[in-house]
Amino acid sequence: MSEVRAAPKKEKSAPQKALEKLGLVRDIDLALHLPLRYEDETRLTRLTDARDGEVVQVEGLVTRSDIVLRPRRQLQVTLDDGSDTVLLRFFSFYPNHQKTLAVGQRVRARGELRGGFLGREIVHPSFKGVGEDTPLATTLTPVYPTSATLPQAYLRKAVASGLARADLGEILPAELVPKGLPPLREALNFLHHPPPRTLLAALEDHSHPAWQRLKFEELLAQQLSQLQAQRERARLRAPALPARREGLHERLLAVLPFALTGAQRRVVEEIAQDIAREQPMHRLLQGDVGSGKTVVAALAAAIAIDAGWTTEILAEQHFRKLVGWLEPLGVRVAWLTGSLKGKARREAMERVASGEAQLVVGTHAVIQEQVEFAKLGLALIDEQHRFGVAQRLELRRKLQGQALEPHLLMMSATPIPRTLAMSYYADLDVSTIDELPPGRSPIVTKVFADGKRDTVIEKIRTEVAQGRQVYWVCPLIEESEALDLRNATETHQQLCEALPGTMVGLLHGRMSVAEKAAVMSLFASGEMKLLVATTVIEVGVDVPNASLMVIEHAERFGLSQLHQLRGRVGRGAVASVCVLLYTGPLSDTGKARLKAMAETTDGFEIARRDLEIRGPGEFMGARQSGAPLLRFADLAEDVEWLQIARRIAPTLLDRHPDVARAHIARWLGTKAEYLKA
Numbered sequence: 092m093s094e095v096r097a098a099p100k101k102e103k104s105a106p107q108k109a110l111e112k113l114g115l116v117r118d119i120d121l122a123l124h125l126p127l128r129y130e131d132e133t134r135l136t137r138l139t140d141a142r143d144g145e146v147v148q149v150e151g152l153v154t155r156s157d158i159v160l161r162p163r164r165q166l167q168v169t170l171d172d173g174s175d176t177v178l179l180r181f182f183s184f185y186p187n188h189q190k191t192l193a194v195g196q197r198v199r200a201r202g203e204l205r206g207g208f209l210g211r212e213i214v215h216p217s218f219k220g221v222g223e224d225t226p227l228a229t230t231l232t233p234v235y236p237t238s239a240t241l242p243q244a245y246l247r248k249a250v251a252s253g254l255a256r257a258d259l260g261e262i263l264p265a266e267l268v269p270k271g272l273p274p275l276r277e278a279l280n281f282l283h284h285p286p287p288r289t290l291l292a293a294l295e296d297h298s299h300p301a302w303q304r305l306k307f308e309e310l311l312a313q314q315l316s317q318l319q320a321q322r323e324r325a326r327l328r329a330p331a332l333p334a335r336r337e338g339l340h341e342r343l344l345a346v347l348p349f350a351l352t353g354a355q356r357r358v359v360e361e362i363a364q365d366i367a368r369e370q371p372m373h374r375l376l377q378g379d380v381g382s383g384k385t386v387v388a389a390l391a392a393a394i395a396i397d398a399g400w401t402t403e404i405l406a407e408q409h410f411r412k413l414v415g416w417l418e419p420l421g422v423r424v425a426w427l428t429g430s431l432k433g434k435a436r437r438e439a440m441e442r443v444a445s446g447e448a449q450l451v452v453g454t455h456a457v458i459q460e461q462v463e464f465a466k467l468g469l470a471l472i473d474e475q476h477r478f479g480v481a482q483r484l485e486l487r488r489k490l491q492g493q494a495l496e497p498h499l500l501m502m503s504a505t506p507i508p509r510t511l512a513m514s515y516y517a518d519l520d521v522s523t524i525d526e527l528p529p530g531r532s533p534i535v536t537k538v539f540a541d542g543k544r545d546t547v548i549e550k551i552r553t554e555v556a557q558g559r560q561v562y563w564v565c566p567l568i569e570e571s572e573a574l575d576l577r578n579a580t581e582t583h584q585q586l587c588e589a590l591p592g593t594m595v596g597l598l599h600g601r602m603s604v605a606e607k608a609a610v611m612s613l614f615a616s617g618e619m620k621l622l623v624a625t626t627v628i629e630v631g632v633d634v635p636n637a638s639l640m641v642i643e644h645a646e647r648f649g650l651s652q653l654h655q656l657r658g659r660v661g662r663g664a665v666a667s668v669c670v671l672l673y674t675g676p677l678s679d680t681g682k683a684r685l686k687a688m689a690e691t692t693d694g695f696e697i698a699r700r701d702l703e704i705r706g707p708g709e710f711m712g713a714r715q716s717g718a719p720l721l722r723f724a725d726l727a728e729d730v731e732w733l734q735i736a737r738r739i740a741p742t743l744l745d746r747h748p749d750v751a752r753a754h755i756a757r758w759l760g761t762k763a764e765y766l767k768a
């Protein structure tokens with residue numbers, strides 16, 4: 092029976108999806124996906140010549156092939172290469188393995204040789220059946236960074252065909268390419284398939300000219316796109332917001348209970364200079380948790396408001412404190428949060444539209460919904476809001492009728508080294524608060540298995556008895572069977588029972604803004620001693636009297652997030668402790684994260700380790716999210732190439748704009764459009 096059916100839509104296979112997830116979509120992406128290391132399948136080692144501990148490729152006949160059940164079920168295969176024999180052992184195997192490895196078959200196997208209880212052996216070698224004269228590989232075999240769902244063999248094929256298809260012709264005029272560097276196609280062919288006996292050290296430490304070519308190309312693309320973005324920005328106009336003598340910002344300084352640190356003063360000065368100009372500021376303000384970013388933002392807002400322009404703050408709770416400083420000085424504030432409804436909402440909108448509100452505090456909804464600003468001069472945005480270029484454009488659209496762009500100050504509490512920041516946020520200037528306010532005592536971090544809960548509760552009792560306050564952080568609000576995470580409500584209940592007579596609060600994301608505010612104010616006033624919360628307290632919460640933080644299921648959190656959370660304590664002069672409770676067994680990365688947390692409280696160091704611990708997959712994930720992270724070059728190491736790229740970029744952009752565009756597109760792909768926008 093034949094029936095005409097529409098051809099079924101071709102579903103993407105799991106490896107295809109995995110490729111996409113790694114960002115390996117275009118041929119050029121595949122061509123630029125470089126091996127982590129190489130395997131040498133170009134030669135055979137005679138067993139008599141091989142030493143234990145050496146990675147070898149051997150070839151011979153199978154003389155024995157048995158499944159052995161003790162001490163653990165395994166397939167044992169003896170291979171004889173004419174000079175000696177070796178035992179191949181497999182703890183997991185399929186029927187077709189046994190077929191290839193049957194007695195009498197010729198097999199080529201590769202792996203680390205070691206002396207075992209049963210004689211010399213290779214555990215889990217890679218292997219294939221071969222004929223008498225199956226040729227050896229002619230080049231070294233690449234091993235690529237990959238993910239769990241993407242088999243190496245599939246990836247190898249995909250990269251090889253991407254490399255063959257990719258348009259890798261020279262784009263740059265020959266006179267601009269530094270001498271001694273091979274053409275791009277040659278460099279990539281070499282790096283994917285180095286000839287036998289290539290000195291691998293030069294590939295591994297990236298000193299080989301083929302690697303240098305990639306570094307140079309990438310840095311040039313980065314410099315070009317930054318320059319392009321800068322030039323585009325230079326064409327835009329923003330209101331000049333000069334700081335007035337004896338203005339609002341000086342009144343604010345006068346009422347603060349502390350003096351600014353040197354770093355805060357420097358950063359305020361950088362921002363003040365920027366916004367005094369008619370070019371829009373695009374600046375990232377970064378500083379470790381508790382370094383005092385809020386007051387810097389408040390001073391910037393004060394200058395803008397004084398100049399007669401509205402400031403918008405995209406961060407609901409981070410800036411309660413900021414409002415608390417400015418409102419008493421007579422600043423008119425409008426709150427625009429998602430939960431604001433009906434008349435109150437309409438009124439708030441009107442106050443924004445008429446320009447009556449000088450400071451507008453809100454969530455993302457401020458941009459997404461129908462809000463029209465009368466005169467928006469400065470936007471302060473928390474990095475948590477992932478305020479990408481797309482959102483900036485949206486913001487611009489909301490300013491129809493306003494010929495001028497607002498100045499943008501983005502704030503990040505995940506500090507990254509300046510050089511990295513420069514490449515990560517290609518079109519932002521960076522200000523860094525690299526000094527903590529005086530009088531802080533370092534936070535001591537302890538890692539405990541969840542079985543030690545009672546000891547931890549005892550510690551809470553002691554802290555509370557001394558008049559201190561405590562946070563207890565849980566990862567989820569609802570029991571998830573899959574993850575078996577403890578429910579915040581349940582923990583709250585448990586702690587209430589364990590600590591009778593102590594006021595224990597609960598804070599989670601499902602509560603309304605008003606409910607959250609009520610709980611927070613009880614905690615801030617000191618009346619509530621213990622606050623059980625989900626990660627909603629991650630940013631902006633500032634209660635200097637809190638001296639103990641317990642993080643439950645700490646193994647489920649990312650490193651930066653743990654650092655953010657931990658930063659809620661140690662904000663005053665009292666010595667603080669952070670307890671990380673984990674439920675084992677821990678994965679390697681889980682272990683590495685908790686270890687890093689226990690070893691350092693320096694946010695820059697944490698950020699560095701975070702990048703180190705996350706695999707290449709996540710690195711690429713970060714790239715895909717639109718943040719151009721350098722993959723080949725290292726801004727600290729490759730200073731020479733950076734200087735050359737800096738020197739060439741303006742010439743290239745002026746004299747060969749098409750070449751510049753093509754070069755950016757090749758290297759940054761969709762990100763090139765992202766930067767042009």
Ligand SMILES: Nc1ncnc2c1ncn2[C@@H]1O[C@H](COP(=O)(O)OP(=O)(O)OP(=O)(O)O)[C@@H](O)[C@H]1O
Nearest residue numbers: 349350351352380381382383384385386504528631
């Ligand atoms: N120069 C200073 N001297 C003393 N205390 C300061 C100073 N600057 C800020 N503080 C105080 O330090 C605490 C942390 O400041 P702030 O909340 O601005 O940090 P932050 O950088 O926003 O941190 P986070 O990202 O962790 O929220 C606050 O209690 C603040 O009042």
